[in-house]
Amino acid sequence: MSTAEAVELLRVEGLRTHFFTRHGVAKAVDGVDFSLAKGERLGLVGESGSGKSVTALSIMRLVRDPPGRIVGGRILFEGQDLLALDEAAMRRLRGSRLSMIFQDPIAYLDPVMRVGDWIAETLMLHRGLGRKPALTEALRILRLLKVPSPEEVVHAYPFQLSGGMCQRVLIATAIATEPALVIADEATSALDVTVQASILKTLTELTETLGTALLLTTHNMLVVRKACSRVMVMYAGRVVESCATDNLFQAPLHPYTIGLLNSVPALESIGQPLVPMAGEPPLPTDTLPGCAFYARCPLRQSRCQVERPPLQEVRPGRWSACFFAEQAGRMRHAAG
């Protein structure tokens, strides 16, 4: 991949996270490989249930057990395998070297805690600061995030702030300790479009100045386009396509990606009707021997039903899990 020469920060190998439910084993993440370089911004795209959030939670080792459990794979972060660490060592990493931002900002803040204390608590925990210096530091970070009147924001309770403001507070908490990796799980999905844009801008600017890597999961293709240099598309617990963001939007090489792009409004195709994808993703409890996208795929052949296409480099820097990636590439042009 293009990041091979850059310093590798995170490498996920064969990650498998399963949920053991009454209805059977749900393979939410079933063999995901990727790597992330220092300071890189990687987007993880997919519809609900594709496994992108579970991938994010698995890296943090915050998958709720029971019912979820990481059943296989390795997560190498700064050279050490996170899955081999004990709980105390993992706790020291969370919030200091790798931190997380969530979808619903107001719900992810303690309702009876002033937001200044919330930010300060992480600093007290990982930097060993006292309450006073931690609050001063919280104020400095809010200024860095260009929050208006930060002196008043630190004294506010979450319910007194808007959703965008709460998300800024969560971002401040996440970056307070200058972690090496920030995982943003649908961080902008609950916000309206203008706020979304300004939050994304803040996030990208910050990761650039601090040299922090960003793993952004989202169902929104446009968010990825705005914020990420590289993108991975997930479907039914596996990565189906991985490449530089520009390449993905110009010439996708997997029929699922093409379907996703066709169902998103774009300026280039004004006047043309949106093409929604037919069918539904398979149930996570289903065990399919072949390609998970088979039932919805316009390019399917009998081979796809019995044999699973591996994720392979079909062109330099372009990875696709489709036997007919080249045909898929031509298909997009035919449609556009």
Added chain:
Amino acid sequence: MAVTPEIAPVERPVWRPWALMTRHKSIAAGSAIVLLVVLMALLAPVLSPYDPNEVHPLDRLKPIGSPGYLLGADQQGRDMLTRLMWGARSSLAIAVLPLSISAIIGLALGAIAGYLGRLSETLIMRGMDVVFGLPPILLAIAVSATLGPGLVNLMLSLTIVLIPPMTRVTYQVVVGLKEQAFVEAARAAGASSFQIIFSQILPNSLAPTIAYAASLAGAMVVFGAGISFIGLGIQPPDPDWGRMINDGREVLDLKPHVSTLPGLAIFVLAAGFNFLGDGVRDLLDPRMRQ
């Protein structure tokens, strides 16, 4: 980012007790009543016209408004007003102390059982079920039979009786809190279970638990008076409202004031605590402070 249109101006929360009083009428009414009784109890040595156990055989059963006896006298000629003032002390102690102690214990046990779960949950909650099975009156009888009757032992048995409901209320709240997003966020920030219990779980379960405790204060006044009425609480000749009702029982048809005045006092104090309890519930919720 010159313009950030989504940011609403932040109102810095200010603690304004008087504004609260005028907004929440029940707090005003409740605290006025409770404050009156507290003052009565505190100032009893100064304000009461007689010693509470001073007997005046010639003035037995004087009616309300007799000269020298504003609220009359009981069948031993003791001043009713004096005894009501002194009796407020035990009623207040019974209402406040067992509740506070059991609330603290219940918060700790409920938070541990609810958040940590597993073995601690089984041990604590099943243990509570056992104590729950004891009828409060029977427990009070057992305690006074073994340790002897009296105010301290009465409060002890009340504390034991109150711990299970307090623990259960906290437990229920904590089980709900545990699933909340901000607890997950705290875990994602690297907090340990005990740090989360202290920083997130306890502060968030405080309001509902205290509200529940406050709502029980009125019932405790009535219950404590009941125990003293049947003779297991405050012992004669010490003044207590429940005890005084019992004293007046035999002359209820002829001189009703001996029983009804302490009864009225119990009613008023219980109502005061109930008003206050309702108000406290609203007050402790930060969302209501606006």
